[in-house]
Amino acid sequence: MRKSIWFLSGIAIAFSTTALATPSLDASYGDHMVLQRGQPILIGGTAAPGAKISGTLGSVTATSTADNAGNFTLTFPARDASAVPITLSVTDGSGTITASDILIGDVWLCSGQSNMEYTLERSDGGALAVQNSADPQLRILAVPKSSIPEPSRNFGKPASWAAASPATVPDFSAACFYMTQQLRAKLGIPIGAVGSYWGGSQIRAWMSSPSATKLYGADQMALLHRYAKNPLDAVTAFAPEWEKWWKGKTGGEPWRNPASIDWQPVPKISPWGEWAGTPLAKNTVGNVLLRHTVDLTKQEASADGTLSIGIIDDGDMTFVNGHPVGDTFSWDSERHYRVPASYLHAGTNEILVVASNSWGEGGFQSPADHLNFVIEGGKTIPLSSGWQFAVAKTSEMPPHSPWDQIAGIGVMHNGMIAPLGPMRFKGGAWYQGESDAGIPGYAGKLSELFAGWRRQFGNQMKMLVVQLPNYGERSDHPVASGWAQIRDDERTAVAADDNAALVSVIDIGRFDELHPPDKLDVGKRLALAAEGEAMPMPTAVRSGEGKIVITFDGIEGGLHAFSGDHPLAVELCGLDQPSCRYATATINGDSLQIADDGKPATRVRYAWSDAPIVNLYDGRGLPVPGFEMKISR
Template sequence: MRIQALLASAALLALATSSLAAPLVDGALGDHAVLQRGRPIVLTGKALPGEAVSANLAGKTVSAPADKAGRFRLVLPALQAGGPYRLLIDAPSGQQLIDDLLIGDVFLCSGQSNMELTTEQAQNSFQIYGASDPQIRLMSVPKRLAFAPLDKPDAPPAWTAATPATIGKFSAVCFYIGQSLRETTKAPIGLIHASWGGSRISAWLSPDGLEQAGLGEPAKTLALYTRDTAAAEKAAAGQWETWWRDTSGLAQGREPWRDDTGLAWKPVPVIGSFNRWGLPEMKGYLGMVWFKTEVTLTAEQARQASVLNLGSIDDADRTWVNGQPVGGTSLGRARQYRLKPGVLREGRNVILVNADNVYADGGMLGPASALKLQFDDGTSLPLDQGWLYAPAGRSKSNAPRSPWDDINGAGTLYNGMIAPLGPVSLKGVAWYQGESDTGLPGYDRRLAALMKDWRTRFETPNLAFAIVQLSAYGDTAKRPVENGWATVRDVQRRVAEADGHAAVVVTIDHGDPLDIHPGEKQEVGRRAARAMRALAYSEAVAPSGPRIAGAARDAGGGVTLTFKDVTGALSPRSGAVAIGFELCGAGVCRFANGLAEGAKVVLSGDGQPIDRVRYAWAESPVVNLFDDADLPVGPFEVAVP
């Protein structure tokens, strides 16, 4: 028996070091991966049509024939935590050995830049050097956009063990979730990180999820884009133009791309960020700015097809030539818009650009040398001079983006980064996103649709979701105001509570008023892990800390708030009263202090109408109410019956 075992090991070693055919399996499976314990292990891939494919793992072998397209699906029995194991996939056309597999719990971490922020960029990065753990495995999904769901990744997934070299480049929040769960579960932990800074939630939805989220039209336009790009571009431009008319109140025919005489044009000082022009009106400016220039063309130039090169524009643009929409793009990448014959004309031509800046530097970033009109005969006309600008202010609602448009599109990141993960089984999902959806109506529907969508995608109806609430950033609010970030936080809370298998991770006490990417990620990871312990492991811990349960009027005209999931009692820090509360009624909100009594907070009336109470309702609110587990009360708005 010992000789047979040695021979088998030698055969596997020879297989591992020999030159093999292309990988047979696809999805998130690769060397050093973690497979979800307690669930059947599903393998999919491609072989030759009709040939038998087998898989052997932990002494169990299964086989099935490939279909007419060569696709196969194998299901191995569930395993308990353990390993390492080797998985052998065998077919007449080739073999594949996947080595150093662990069986444990697998988590997907996704969202935008605060999930993307790496451990070496976060606070306490020195702790990386003592955080090695061979039982924690990391895999970052390469950034990829796609207009239709991909059935496999572009390259085999790169799983690694957690070492100082790999931890530092990995998502900080995601790693700290895994590290915390390792301490409590003692099982191997697999972490899959798939996020993209600045992304809207719509980009992470599948075609079916987009329908559920009320985004059926963008989904159809994206599908049209794969068949007829020109028709889809025209449809997207029409949607933007309709939005502009509705938002600005201008009648048809008075829009800037048809009549720009109503704008207060000024010369552009230099091609580059308008925030750096040295002009007081543009310093720190967030909002839309119109740009235009005019060029005179010969008959020979006008009759040709050409490419309009506008360099980099931040954050998003919508561009017209002679009143005809020619394109629109997000982020800072170079704009290159193809102009068909007939768009240009002999003599005067007007190029009009709307640049929408939503964060940091904005405008036509250049470089100036990149701005030119390139004709099909190889000649070009520079466009680096003669530009005018006119600020248009900040719109009340965000402009629509093209469905295929990078990270703000409809399903582009789901198609390129989630769909290719294959039939991976998950224990839970950590979701940290919402900044880019601030000001967009319907986030509640989109967030609920995402959870339903991904539960269907990963075939786990009760898949746990830890939704990280937006941290504090921006104005501390000297008086009660309506606030988009506070609204998103409350939507996150409401959607999680209505779901039953989700919880918010409160981070309001770990933000930074001056940095949208607060450095404290370790505690965020611990709190997200706590939520997972309650949701995915059924531990008797409060998933979110103290949560508002209800409000009742007092006989004296005040309001008593009742909280649930309170560990011990509520108490204010650095004072005798709890701050951050607002009494609202008759369209007006007023600051109010609260007295904590166990799991309740009493707010005294002020003789004015009260129909609701808000808490921590600002971009960067000052709060001081915690329970005995040092967990803060999170932002909320509650009706007072």
């Protein structure tokens, strides 16, 4: 599917419902759903602009009027939890839509990237969990993946609520399933679980429009909206920023002068890791220039064309005769770029693709026959062979466009959160951050994510954040760590919020496994936090009388250092990284004490590395989260 069509199709769907005679409900509402207890029940949908809407939920009625865009919201009174099914009917006078078998209980939104997406059947014990999953009062809704530049009221593909069963849960989030299953057992009421996640996604992809505008500015949002209307126009506007970055890193502009590059023949249309005998066979991470030419007659060059280069893993910026025609970051979307006739000329036309890969094998992922140049109303010119390549001078990743499929500004919110409408949730569970390691400002982004969810789903939402697990390089000395920084940003955002909890899983991961398969313990800890159990959190670090004291909240049964006489991974730091050193801490009830070693100390860090080894827990066996805190005097 063409990328421009793929993006725009979500918008087309979003507005087509207003033309229908029968009202339409927002994507999250339907048969077998669970609605949130104890909160006004809001039902969103679309109808003809100005239509008078009436609805009945059980035996209670409500009315509304569709606005100028055809959007309406029906508000029903709050209800207590109930496993007795009820029916919703909504009419605008010209037609009626119904949803049946509706329960009332607690509803949770689970979102994030691959560790939240990690499926139940793949998790430790997953086969048995699937086999024993049947529960008519645990309902799930799996949101289809959709990345679009404008908010939609519809999912990218049809999706529906279903009761948990061996037929419905295998591909659902393991962490989310285990959490909500635990809540079902504990509370004895209906539970709804909405899974909306995408592996590899950055947090900015999940931002609401107000939050995205606040963080990234009106200009970037305008460029995103521009892409929705005319992708080529937006690529043309974004290209100077990209080109400036590239020239600064490499000193060259190969799209203007491809003959200046020392080209080699592409061995075959395949991932780079399969290019035996080339440097890319051993190291696929970085940027690679790809070149091809197309010979056109004067008549052929007078027509628009479409350049198809298949899937490029991960990203590409593509030029034709020095003109930017496409910019995509996606490892599963085929590229089809419109090329205006004004960019073409009779004779040899230059195609140059700057392909970027941050992980995995990279390069061409589609069959060779998917690569071609199609002349509008004319012939198809195969591009299945004859490519040349050159490894670029920089391996850094170029700037990402606002419409980037996996890390664009709000693109996943638009396709996977906005369609949930005004539905009320008990809370949200967020497990993400891996893709943001090394990018500053995560704490502020997380706070804005909270704000966006609460604007849409209500201020009652409790936010549960799973701190990143221990993955990456192990170290026997204090180091700087992007993963540790994300963990502390998660802690900071939660500490600043009066209705949030941090769930540490720093002891569950493996240094060589990005996706720890033990999601049962993740789910159990999420359920504890969801129930209101206090989680271990550092609150203050103070020095005086020759010692430094770290105090904690959320500790039950005191602190304990397992398999040793003191906690591991405690550090004292001065102003810079070289000043950091391991320190011996002793436990005193719910606090830690460190003897002042006489060296400069402005900060205390705990578990500050990608894959720390930890042994500090409270009496429930809950680990203390990783953190960095300033020392107060």
